[in-house]
Amino acid sequence: xxxxxxxxxxxxxxxxxxxxxxxxxxxxxxxxxxxxxxxxxxxxxxxxxxxxxxxxxxxxxxxxxxxxxxxxxxxxxxxxxxxxxxxxxxxxxxxxxxxxxxxxxxxxxxxxxxxxxxxxxxxxxxxxxxxxxxxxxxxxxxxxxxxxxxxxxxxxxxxxxxxxxxxxxxxxxxxxxxxxxxxxxxxxxxxxxxxxxxxxxxxxxxxxxxxxxxxxxxxxxxxxxxxxxxxxxxxxxxxxxxxxxxx
Amino acid sequence: xxxxxxxxxxxxxxxxxxxxxxxxxxxxxxxxxxxxxxxxxxxxxxxxxxxxxxxxxxxxxxxxxxxxxxxxxxxxxxxxxxxxxxxxxxxxxxxxxxxxxxxxxxxxxxxxxxxxxxxxxxxxxxxxxxxxxxxxxxxxxxxxxxxxxxxxxxxxxxxxxxxxxxxxxxxxxxxxxxxxxxxxxxxxxxxxxxxxxxxxxxxxxxxxxxxxxxxxxxxxxxxxxxxxxxxxxxxxxxxxxxxxxxxxxxxxxxxxxxxxxxxxxxxxxxxxxxxxxxxxxxxxxxxxxxxxxxxxxxxxxxxxxxxxxxxxxxxxxxxxxxxxxxxxxxxxxxxxxxxxxxxxxxxxxxxxxxxxxxxxxxxxxxxxxxxxxxxxxxxxxxxxxxxxxxxxxxxxxxxxxxxxxxxxxxxxxxxxxxxxxxxxxxxxxxxxxxxxxxxxxxxxxxxxxxxxxxxxxxxxxxxxxxxxxxxxxxxxxxxxxxxxxxxxxxxxxxxxxxxxxxxxxxxxxxxxxxxxxxxxxxxxxxxxxxxxxxxxxxxxxxxxxxxxxxxxxxxxxxxxxxxxxxxxxxxxxxxxxxxxxxxxxxxxxxxxxxxxxxxxxxxxxxxxxxxxxxxxxxxxxxxxxxxxxxxxxxxxxxxxxxxxxxxxxxxxxxxxxxxxxxxxxxxxxxxxxxxxxxxxxxxxxxxxxxxxxxxxxxx
Numbered sequence: 040x041x042x043x044x045x046x047x048x049x050x051x052x053x054x055x056x057x058x059x060x061x062x063x064x065x066x067x068x069x070x071x072x073x074x075x076x077x078x079x080x081x082x083x084x085x086x087x088x089x090x091x092x093x094x095x096x097x098x099x100x101x102x103x104x105x106x107x108x109x110x111x112x113x114x115x116x117x118x119x120x121x122x123x124x125x126x127x128x129x130x131x132x133x134x135x136x137x138x139x140x141x142x143x144x145x146x147x148x149x150x151x152x153x154x155x156x157x158x159x160x161x162x163x164x165x166x167x168x169x170x171x172x173x174x175x176x177x178x179x180x181x182x183x184x185x186x187x188x189x190x191x192x193x194x195x196x197x198x199x200x201x202x203x204x205x206x207x208x209x210x211x212x213x214x215x216x217x218x219x220x221x222x223x224x225x226x227x228x229x230x231x232x233x234x235x236x237x238x239x240x241x242x243x244x245x246x247x248x249x250x251x252x253x254x255x256x257x258x259x260x261x262x263x264x265x266x267x268x269x270x271x272x273x274x275x276x277x278x279x280x281x282x283x284x285x286x
Numbered sequence: 287x288x289x290x291x292x293x294x295x296x297x298x299x300x301x302x303x304x305x306x307x308x309x310x311x312x313x314x315x316x317x318x319x320x321x322x323x324x325x326x327x328x329x330x331x332x333x334x335x336x337x338x339x340x341x342x343x344x345x346x347x348x349x350x351x352x353x354x355x356x357x358x359x360x361x362x363x364x365x366x367x368x369x370x371x372x373x374x375x376x377x378x379x380x381x382x383x384x385x386x387x388x389x390x391x392x393x394x395x396x397x398x399x400x401x402x403x404x405x406x407x408x409x410x411x412x413x414x415x416x417x418x419x420x421x422x423x424x425x426x427x428x429x430x431x432x433x434x435x436x437x438x439x440x441x442x443x444x445x446x447x448x449x450x451x452x453x454x455x456x457x458x459x460x461x462x463x464x465x466x467x468x469x470x471x472x473x474x475x476x477x478x479x480x481x482x483x484x485x486x487x488x489x490x491x492x493x494x495x496x497x498x499x500x501x502x503x504x505x506x507x508x509x510x511x512x513x514x515x516x517x518x519x520x521x522x523x524x525x526x527x528x529x530x531x532x533x534x535x536x537x538x539x540x541x542x543x544x545x546x547x548x549x550x551x552x553x554x555x556x557x558x559x560x561x562x563x564x565x566x567x568x569x570x571x572x573x574x575x576x577x578x579x580x581x582x583x584x585x586x587x588x589x590x591x592x593x594x595x596x597x598x599x600x601x602x603x604x605x606x607x608x609x610x611x612x613x614x615x616x617x618x619x620x621x622x623x624x625x626x627x628x629x630x631x632x633x634x635x636x637x638x639x640x641x642x643x644x645x646x647x648x649x650x651x652x653x654x655x656x657x658x659x660x661x662x663x664x665x666x667x668x669x670x671x672x673x674x675x676x677x678x679x680x681x682x683x684x685x686x687x688x689x690x691x692x693x694x695x696x697x698x699x700x701x702x703x704x705x706x707x708x709x710x711x712x713x714x715x716x717x718x719x720x721x722x723x724x725x726x727x728x729x730x731x732x733x734x735x736x737x738x739x740x741x742x743x744x745x746x747x748x749x750x751x752x753x754x755x756x757x758x759x760x761x762x763x764x765x766x767x768x769x770x771x772x773x774x775x776x777x778x779x780x781x782x783x784x785x786x787x788x789x790x791x792x793x794x795x796x797x798x799x800x801x802x803x804x805x806x807x808x809x810x811x812x813x814x815x816x817x818x819x820x821x822x823x824x825x826x827x828x829x830x831x832x833x834x835x836x837x838x839x840x841x842x843x844x845x846x847x848x849x850x851x852x853x854x855x856x857x858x859x860x861x862x863x864x865x866x867x868x869x870x871x872x873x874x875x876x877x878x879x880x881x882x883x884x885x886x887x888x889x890x891x892x893x894x895x896x897x898x899x900x901x902x903x904x905x906x907x908x909x910x911x912x913x914x915x916x917x918x919x920x921x922x923x924x925x926x927x928x929x930x931x932x933x934x935x936x937x938x939x940x941x942x943x944x945x946x947x948x949x950x951x952x953x954x955x956x957x958x959x960x961x962x963x964x965x966x967x968x969x970x971x972x973x974x975x976x977x978x979x980x981x982x983x984x985x
Contacts, residue, residue, distance in 0.1 A: 147544045195545070
């Protein structure tokens, strides 16, 4: 069953200095439960805009998408209930403790009230937060914050998870931890859409790689599919091939 | 379920605020400690100042051609100060300084006062020269010079920038005047009064207001500005953090990706701002009260406030929409600001706007029974003043409550929209209409323009009052402000003038319907106004003075017809049924459009009791324009309506107190029905009209 279906998603911005800017144009793709879809593109390709439209923070100029059957224009609350959104720009409240943070996000995402306590305890154990669960977020190290941040993304147990360049700015160990989390969540049959411009990350994690350039989806498929279509072995070469107008 | 999320958001907002110790200290603890310290320091400084001034020996010099005369008078003052002291204050000590060059001594601060004795002619010369210097020319009005005294004069030279010199001057002048009065009385007594003392009488006065009412009036003046300042500064603590702070920290994006509705987020933040605003207000008021009880702040002896329970409830009710408006405005400001810094930059302006509104309510002559009740915050401010003196004018209290309530709702709605805008996240602030501008942007801006025009008319009417004559008022308001404003809109948004002013040919039968419709509208309008007066009584004096204004006794009939029928008929239609309707045509369906344009038209008449009949006329005329697609029949309708309402009285055909017979009202309704039935059957709908259930849209 397809859990995420994007149909002709288009986003146009109007800017005084640049005029009309089409950040994403007619983007269509679909994912199933347990699938990891990677949006691969350079800076400014339209990855973040696409993911923000899926998270209903931005309203598409045209086209739409359905998350777990909910239309993101007609029912944005249901879409957000079915989705966890993580990016390096989504910060945590500094004056809440780690545990309060998880409780807060479980509640506002309408997780059943009676099970919140149990869910939070489970997350605290799973993401190794127990040691600092009662410390305020402002006192935590960046690694600890990252763990809390991932835990708050999945606090309401959403079937779809969106990670926008999750490893940007992380050291090697933290980036590997993040990759491990994505892999584990995928094994739990979560649908994962994540954006990156790091080829090795896409190669390791993605079932499907969608190559985006200047707001357009150039190609989408498994790594093997891309290799066959382009005749290139390394993803870097595949990417350059598409971007330079090949295939 | 929604209340569950709202409660979570609200609780978290407060929890996070309470954990921010720096904020708590600055916002709550500091005023509690600093306020008494400030008062004590000020009192200490004041007392020290008084003591210093009282202990000072005032050094003075005597100069001038009539030095002896002046010296003699000053001695009289010193004797009086010594032998007839004012027991309410310490006696002043004066010391004569005989050093040369007293002018340079006073400039150097070595002496405090120079007393100059001048002869009448010399004083005239000196004063004339001074007046010429002040006027910057040699010509000074003769009448001014003729008013100068024809007797010797004592001139006191002092330095207003030095408190001791100023105190010396005040004491010397007071005593000299006392001495002069005493001398004059003794001369009168010595020469015998021409009239008996009993014929001169005495002046007495009696304040018939109770001390409660007097104190209530005083407190009523201060209450709204005081509470506003406290609520704004208190609420600002949370508001700055609520959106602009969250934006800066990056937590807003996290929050916006949750399943919480935008309305829930806004409401929770609004509740938090209001809670903290009210809490800080209460803490500070309790603080003030404690200082009054402790005697740190002294109230006037006769200060007694007595409020009936009903008045107290009304006060709380009146401050409810003010609280919501304050919290919404703060949140809106926070939403519009990109960062803390930007918020702090704009906050003083918001504070100033609210203070100006609150101060406007304290202006003398502000009456709740006027259009002022419609102005948010000002209406409440005036209402609070009246409630504080025990006057409960229910209809107008409700109008003041509703006007501020509507503004509060509007601000809350705007905040919710701000939170939904992508500007918060993407940094792109514009949409297509913003970028392209022109006609695409006009529908979004039209009501804003009319708001500005309304404010200009309100301010000028308050400022000019009845000083302008009928012709000047009509020309300034209708042509100068409304029509010129409309031309500006047409120019600014590059509108096609023919489309914007609805300058199209109507169906021919529309002209005939005007002849039935205008008198019928007048009759039904009068009936509606009579009905309105049953609910909101209008003083006869107000109606009489308006009728006198319209009668414009000294103007010829043709001018009255021109200024009260033709000009309003033509220009008001171009403005309200032209530009306003053109701006709203793609935003509202026909019925809400007619109601909105009518209500806006009513509001522009600035007098509360005229709003209902003029709004009614506005609705009818908008309907005429929507059905005919043209402004011309509405112009004739409007002009005829005004002419029929004014000229028969002016011509003496009917008396000013003439009442329409009861049967005329159903007849008016029937005639109006016929007129609109004919218009409906021959309709040529306004281009671009949105579809409506009545299938008014052009096929």
